[in-house]
Amino acid sequence: MFRQRCERRRAAVGRGLAGLATIALVFGLTAASAAAQDRYVTPSGLGALCAQFSPCSLDAGINEAVSGDTVFVAGDQGAYLGESASLTVPPGVNLIGVGAQVPRIVFVSTGYLSLPQGASATGLDLSRATGGGVVVFVSGTASRLRVESQVGVAAQVIGLLRDSFVHATAAPYQAISARGEVAELHNVTAVADGAGARAIHISSKSGGGGTICEEETSVELRNVIARGAGSDLSAFGDGLVECTATFNVGHSNYRSSAVSLNGSGGAALLDQGGNQTGVEPLLAPDRFHQLAGSPTIDAGFVSLGSGPTDIDGEPRSQGSVPDIGADEFPPPPQPPTDTSAPVGSRLRFTPRLFRPKRKRGPSIAAASAKKRRKRSRRTSRVSYRLSEDARVRFTVRRRRIGRRKGKRCLLGKRARRRRKAKKCKRFVRVRGAFTHTGSQGANRFRFSGYVRGRRLRPGAYRMVGVPTDAAGNHGHRFGASFVIARR
DSSP states (O other): OHHHHHHHHHHHHHHHHHHHHHHHHHHHHHHHHTSOOEEEEOTTOOOSSOOSSSOBOHHHHHHTOOTTOEEEEEOSSOOEEEEOSEEEOOTTOEEEEESSSOOBEEESSSEEEEEOTTOEEEEEEEOOSSSOOEEEEESSEEEEEEEEESSSOSEEESSEEEEEEEEEOSTTOEEEEEOSTTOEEEEEEEEEOSTTOEEEEEEOEEETTTTEEEEOEEEEEESOEEEESSEEEEEEOBGGGTBOEEEEEESOBOOGGGEEEESTTOEEEEEOSOOBOSOOOOBOTTSSSBOTTOTTTTOOOOOTTOOSBOTTSOBSOOSSSOOSSSOOOOOOOOOOOOOOOOOEEEEEEESSEEOOOSSOOOSEEOOOHHHHHSOOSSSEEEEEEESSSEEEEEEEEEEEEEEEETTEEEOTHHHHTTTTSOEEEEEEEOSOOEEEEEOSEEEEEEEOSEETTEEOOSEEEEEEEEEEOTTOOBOOOEEEEEEEOOO
16 A cells, blocks of 8 residues: 555656656747847848858848847848848847948838847948938947938937948938937938038927927937038927927037027037037048048047947047047058167278368368379278168267376376376367268268367377167267378
């Protein structure tokens, strides 16, 4: 009896464990199916798995993605032609352009790319070479986009747009339309060329026949370039129901004369400092790459919404601070630092014994053709060698005879008081110096026997040179002896 009850209990426990194992297995399969996936798309992709070895089309890669997935858009295999008129990136999905070339998406007609809250897109070219429109709806995050549209508004922003170029050519539409208290533009270049067009336009939303405010708008602009044929910055708010539309602008480039604030006092611009309102940016024909000397270079600042790279994927803040606009201008390459000192050697006098002219002249004398044919005893040809281009500063020291006192060699009266002491030689520097610009290799000049306009007295001398290169490196001294003859 007891044995039967034990066996029944063991069977019940076994059935319970089997049930738990089944539940765990099902849960594991569900979790695995919901795991984040990397999806790969190409212009000619037809694969069903969207795997790297079997990529799929852009439509399939985006439409079948789920939250947590990353869709990699290849940019080195041509443009994406004839895509659907509307692409919506699911919330939680990241759309990233990869490759040396920026992926270019061309819609059938007017195309729409929607980024709902939680979705993101990075590194895409949504420009049109022919007539047609492109509208990007940004409620999530968009980075490094190139958006050019010839029909209507190019971009509508409720979320974050950064490191991007937005260009609209249709009249009288705006390049960017922004709304909401969370809309942010960081390092954006917005251009609107159509007649009366506005680069950036914001507005609040009132309802109830204009009796209530449904949505106030406060848009943050940092490091933004705005240029519109009609206005650079345009805001419309309804002051009658206190439904405001406010620009919060810092370190941006726009024209103060091209700011339009309408709506019964409901529109405003808050200047946060660092703005450029009276200078024009210097831009390349593509309208967003900066040219050397542009005032927007190193004129921005690092904001909380700043991205790590510019529109080209190059590091942001290549200078002292970030630039204003979508592009970061690369600083000119610095020349390699020269740390090696020049070396001077083989200083020689030909002849070593000469007698200077009575006529005063510069230390480096000009030699006539006659003197070049026949060696002159009035000057001496000085030759030397340099390891690199350098300026050599020459000083002259005269040999004097004195009397030794310990390790010292005394001259003048102190030497005459020690007539019985051992004689010694000492070189005393002659007042003045002169320089000669030399090049790498052999150099020469003619020495007149004058230093700082004074003729050297008869006696033995030593000339010492110290080379200095363009980087300021000083080389060691090198020298040679010569003699000024008596008359």
